[in-house]
Structures are given as C-alpha cells and as structure tokens.
Amino acid sequence: MELRKELARASAMLDVRRFDEAAELLARVVAAEPDSSRAWCLMARAHLGAERYGEAIEVANRAAALDPSDEWPHRLASNALVHRGHHADALRAAHEATRLAPSYWQTHVCVAQAALAAHRLEVAAGAAARARALAPNEPDVHFLSGKVSLARRDLAAAREHQERALALDPTHSGAMNELGRIRLRRRDTAGAIRHFISAARATPDEHIYRRNIDVVILRTVSRTIYVFTLVALILIWVPAVARLDRLPFAIGLGVLGALGAGSLGWMVLRLPREARLVARRILRAPRVAAALALAVGGVAAAFGLIALTPAVDVAQVLPIAVVVTVAVRLAAFAALRAAARKR
C-alpha cells in the first residue's frame, strides 16, 4: 500500500463528502500504517463529517499523541467536542491548536467557534478579529465573525460581516441563513424568510434552512393567535363594564374574527411564492389546524357565553369566559409547540 496515494484518495473522498467510504478506506490505511498521524486526522475528519463525534474525538486524540507538534488533531477534537456539548474541553483543544500554529487563521476560527458555543463572547470576538486580520478574504472568517456579533446583539456588525462573506462567496448559504436570523431579530418576518429561502435554494440538502422557514411561519401563526385571544379577552369584559346590547357585542366578535383571518391572510400573501406553498402546507398540518380551530372555537364559545347570558348575570359568567379563552390559548400554543418540535 502506498501511503501517500491512499491518503490522497481518502482526501478526495472527503472533499466530495463521501465520509463513510473515506472512513472505510482509512480504516485499512491505519491498520497498515498505524503511526501515520495524517491518516488518523483524515479518519477523524471522516467521522466528524458523518456525525460520529465520539469516534472523531478518540481518533483525533490518537493523532495528537502521534504528532504532538501538529495543530490539526486539536482542531478536529475541538470541533467534535463542541458537537458533543463539551464546550470547556473544546475551547481548551482550540487554544492548544492556536498555541501550536498562531499564524494559521483556522486555529483562531476554531477558538471563536468553541468560545461561541461556551458563551464566552469576548473570547470569541477576540479570536474572530485575529482570524480576520490573518485572512481578510476568507468568507468563513466573516461568517463566523457575524455569528459572534449576532450573539453579542450587535445586529449592524453582524449584518456587515455576513454581507462581506456573501461578497466573497455569493453561494455561502450559511451567511444567507444568518442574514435571515438578523432580519428575524428586527421582526422582519418576510425579509427573514426570503433569506432562508435563498439559503435553502443554495444548499437544499441542509435541512436547517427549511426548518427555519417552518419555524418562522409557525411563530407568525402563534403571534396571530396571541393577539386574537388577547383582543378577545378585552372584548368579553365590555358588556359587563359598559352594559352594551348584544348587537354591538356581536359586531365586535365579527370584526375580531375578520381581523384575525385578515392578518393571517395578509401575512401569507406577503411571503415569497415558495414560502406561501410552505405556509399553506403548514396551515393544513393537523396540529396547526387544531391550534387555529381551538383558538377560534374557544373565543366563539366565550363570546357566546357572554352574549347569551342575561345582562344581570354577565358578571357571574365572565370568569368562566375568561378561563375558557385563556385555556384555549394555552392549548393552541401547546399544539403549535408540538408542531414546531416535529420539524
């Protein structure tokens, strides 16, 4: 077996994301050449790509033991440790990589990633700045800098970094997704969905973008139900306080229903065409439909209770109507949360 050739073959497999085939090949390579640190590193990368984080950590540690002066095993281990949720260990490994290769921008990106996961935002910002200084034309450096800025709630800087990443690589779907998240923080739902759609278009096999679209739509439905039931809660007090007739009360119910349906329709119409298709599907999903039916049905029941009760007894039934409205609101939220978890 010619080691160099086999490693080149494995490396090519990893470049095209054939992680399992690469791991299989590398298992044979390390069986024949157990002292090759590079082979173990490539194997760790294969496990990392295939989301086998435990194995990746083990193999990366082995590579580090074989060649203590190499920074790569520490970066690989750090990356896998982040995925396993061992943030302190991940940060330690990343710092070790930086110590071994301080002029290598990837090591600083690694520190920033691990620090971000550990919520050590100042450390993350410092590492991202060092990475930017070393590699100003590297889109991933700006992408990560933007993530750090977003975590620090600096929306303007976050946007600037992501736009720079996109300028350097117009197909960077991660940056598109981050721009969507920034829009979401600014409560621009339609704008956020546009960015998520761009990300899903660029990388359709990354399910997180599609999930983000679903979650934003569900969140909008949830807000509509929140406002609808809140207004209903206020309105059902009106007859008791103002001693109104049933007609204006019925008109109030009608207006509220129309406004609720109208705002939902307006929300759907504002969405890009692709998202409208997704929204239609989501609204027809059993849990979401149940949440909407619960909200509308519960509010109608509460209004009916008030409207059909003689004026002198309204004060007695009012608490029941309030409890019904609050209960349906909570039930609807639970149904929506279950729908979001399913995605």
Added chain:
Amino acid sequence: MEPEPTVLDSLRKAVDAMPDDVPLRLHLAGLLLGAGQQDEAIRQLGAVLQRDPGNAQALSLLRDQGNQVLQGSESEQAREAATGSGPAQQYDWSQAEDELRDVLPAMFVGEPAAESSSAGLDEADAYDAEHASLTLADVAGMTEVKQRPEAAFLAPMRNPELRRLYGKSLRGGLLLYGPPGCGKTFIARAVAGELGARFISVSFADIIDMFVGQSERNIHELFEIARRNAPCVLFLDEVDAIGQKRSQLRHTPMRSAVNQLLLELDDIAGHNEGVFLLAATNHPWDVDSALRRPGRFDRTLLVLPPDAAAREGVFRYHLKDRPVAGIDLARLAGLTDGYSGADIAHICETAAEQALLDSVRRGEPRLIGTPDLESAIGEVKPSLGAWFDVARNVALFANEGGTYDDLATYLRKRRLL
C-alpha cells in the same frame, strides 16, 4: 475436541470486525458446530451464503447439520431398523432435490409449472442486470422514463435526415438523476444499447483514482479513450463527485479537475463525432451549474422509483435463480410501492435467508413462497425517505427555470409536496 470459549469469543469479535471475511466465518461456524452451538453456527453459515451463495464448504456443513437433525428425528426408525428390517438410511438431500425438481410448482402465479424453471425465464424482464446488448425494451415498466431519451436523444440519432431537416443538434449530454438504487446505471446501459455503441462507464472509484496524481491529465486521457472508441457512450456515474459545485471546492485540488472536465465536454460538443455523454447522479443540485449549460449536460432525465410493472420485473430478476414457488408478483409489486430496486433486492435476500434458516431447522428443504417475501417486506423499510426530504426542498426552493418541474410534478402526485 471442543474449543475454548475464549477462542470462540475472540473469533466472534474478529468476525464482527471483518464481516465479509468468508474463511473466518467458516472457521467460526466449524468450531461452533464442534461446541454444539448449532443455532449460532447456522446463522454464521447463512451469513457466509449471503456473501458467497455457492460456497461449497458452507453448503456441505449445512447439509451435514441437516442430516444430524434428521438422524435425531429418525432415531426411532433407526432402532426399528436395527432390530429387523436393515440399517437406517441416511437422508439423501441431493436425491430429494432431484425428486422435487420434477414436481416443482410454478415459480410465479399465473405461469404454467412446466415453464417455471430458471431456463424459462426471460432476461428481458430484468431490471437491474448487467447485459451486453441491453435496450430500453429490456427495462421493465417505467414507460415515461423510457420516452424521454427516445425523444431527446435516440430518435434524432436514428433519423439523421430528419434531424438535419429540423436543425436538431446532437450536442450535449443526458444527465440521469433520481433516488439511489432505482436503475439509473441500467437505463444508461440500455441507452448505449439502443445506440449500438460501446459503453465506457466511469465509476466513483475510478473518479477518485483520477484525483490521485495528475487529475487533469487523467480526465483528458479518459476522454481520449472515448474518442478512440467512437461510436461510444461515455457514462460518468455519480457525476456529482467529479463535477461538484466549484464553490464547495474552494480549497481542494478537485476544483481544477472540474475545470478540465468542462474543457473536455466543450471539446466533445465542438469537434468529436460519435462520443455520446451520459451521466448519473443522486444529487443533481450538487453538480456545478457550468456542467449543465447548453452543449454540456443540458438534458435531464428523472429516474423515479420503479412503477408496478418495473417492481414485478425486479422481483422476477432477483428470484429467478432461487427455489421459489407460487410467487404472486402482482401482489408483491402492490406491497412495495415507494421501494427502490435496491430495496426489493434486499427483500428477496431477506426472504431467501429466512427460508434457508427455516429449511435447516426443519431438516428439509422448502421453497421460497409469497409469505416469506411478505414477511421480508415487513422487515425492510423503503430507503428513499431521506432523498425525498431533500428533493422536496429542491422542488420548493431550487426549481429555478423549471429545472425540476418533473420532480415537483411527481412529488405533488405522491402528495409529498
């Protein structure tokens, strides 16, 4: 002499580590038999036969084991024989198989018994077979899939005068895409057969080998071979591996390989007569958009999971060399809607394994029947879910210019969109 339990444990671990090592499994099975652990030995032998269906040693061990079972059940007869009517005869499996052969029922429902032996099977119904002279007629079912290369590729090729009259160009290649295990390679071979051309298939392993060393030169040589062998179909399997989006290959040497591939494709489109390009991929969205421009792989063909007729063909093909009787192909095809050809192959394998183990336990061979396959269908789940998850995203968000309209139509028809 019985082996030490620790030896057996070590061997078991070795087999787990190297599941495809047939001699090792045989060794373990032999020791297990010696230790009286028949069930596990039979499982190991079954696994050997799965990997090497004709393995003589495994068959012999299984036969011996069957004889021992029979001898156990015939012990009373043997005792009787010893007291008066001569020695007990050992069960002759070969003879039993010969006897059975004459009275075998029809392999498939609706076929006469006399024509049900393997010799009577028509290979034209095969779906996933290697065949030197395959044509599209050999592809069972999938009428819509077969129509597309006919219109885009084959009819203009066969009618040069009409082609010239209508100004139809032959530039560009055909990109087959669809879920894994659904017969893209088979259809590519059939298209080559229709053209009466040589077929050069470049697999993923070949592609990876190209990147070891001087990838540009290797790719150039590949196309040179195709030119020398014209008329020839050059088939790039898993083209996403060789022509991946260059934006995803920023830091790799493969980027220059994609550039070289583009150069060669343009050369073929411009100057080379008789070299036809076919490619297949499970992920067309990962293929560099430059590869899909006019004159390159500008025509696409969606190869969907097999329809009912194709599924029957797949079952027929994978069962034709196995001892089956009374298989209701229509029923099985109905139960496997949404399964890929590879899934169906796995179902047949599972059913054969069950029947083999059952035969060994009972001490007499029995034929694979529809219930075995139905039970295997219950065990084997369709493998295409993950692909369709991505396909749904593509149809929703990445269908620019209607590139994936046929996929979107299919997903809507199946209520997946």
